[in-house]
Amino acid sequence: MRTKHTDRLALSRDEGSRYDADEIDAVVTLLRSLPDPEPSSDLAARIMRRVSEVEAQPRVLRAFFGRPWTSNVAAALAAGIACAVVGLRLAPLATPSGVVATRPGDPHASIIAAAGPAIETRAAHFSGSPPEAALPVLPTANFQPANLLDWRLDMQLNELQLDPQAFFRRLERVRERERFVQRLAERAARRGDAAQVALNVRTVSHPLAQPVVEQLLHASLIRQVSTSPR
């Protein structure tokens, strides 16, 4: 019967094999001589702190983002959202052609007019810019989230349209995926662009794209039916 011992004996009969085996033994000895690194003494405490942070988050967000929202991340996101909201409120006023567009009764119109020359956006310099219809639909001046959750769902809807592959990669890891997509679709339907989002996403090549599109269309339909006059 072949055993480790008999293998050794067989190897030891051959000079070259014995040398090889000795060298491998030496490598193993070197590996075993490596000192054991010790983690920081507060590592367990840090882990438990992060666990507590995660525990304190709403379940849907916890599942989707997959990591605790530290105060730094939250602050950065809040700042980003604030900039985005201000920027988006002003964005419809400036067109790629450099012509200031105003809406009747828009409070920004007087501000823009007082500022003098028309605002020229960077888009005006790109003759090859995609047509407006191909761009994702972002919340515009009507964007007034009722609460923080809506706000975050809006961000996810933006992400879905701006970088759908990244969005779906993250969505793959969500445990309560159906529930999350349902809430996302309901939010899109409430703000009135679920069908448009579905249109933008339908060509994305990802297995989760189709269910998301279906959910968006479904939510849009439900919304239309529920709000249409009888």
Place this chain on the structure above:
Amino acid sequence: MQTLVAEAVASASALPETSASAISASDPDAELVAHWQAGDLRAFETLVRRHERRVFRLLYRMLGSREEAEDATQEAFLSLHRHGHRFRREARFSTFLYRVAANAALNRRRSLGRARARVEEFGRRHLVGDEGPASAPDPEATAHGAQVQGAVQQALLELPKDLRMAVVLFDIEGRAYKEIADVLGVPEGTVKSRIHRGRSALRESLREFLERREPGEKP
């Protein structure tokens, strides 16, 4: 990271030899796991304290950086906590945890440039003897010992990840073939092959140190 536990669960669920109850009975963590799965955070904390060194050590060997190993350790435990209810005790908890940690190491993405810089930095720090655990109290021993250890760790980091993981688990952590196969989700034969290939590659990388030895001398 969230997929790590899912992968671990899938792999652990595919272990047919031993029944869940038999494993539960022989698993020293079984009671704590039960409490933790019932929502007791203190039980989870005890599990963390019990296993943090082992997980950290594995990740340190795999990633070569204390900071990254600590980050990865935190992520592994967080992931474990988030999806721990899926652990059905078909395998020992420690095996399951090893798998989560192994996936954390194997899936960790890093640019080649950063990895190379890290390897060089690791080697440099070992040569000057300021990488904590490598420092020996005797300065003369430190010079040679740290140089050898630095070279060994560097050679280890240059191995492909799958070979490195097998070598670390077998030769450094002393795990059995069977357990490594469970952790990595591959057959035992593959584990043996990876260990052999890993050792052979290390032998080539460390030839300089091996050739300095007299016949029969241990390095």
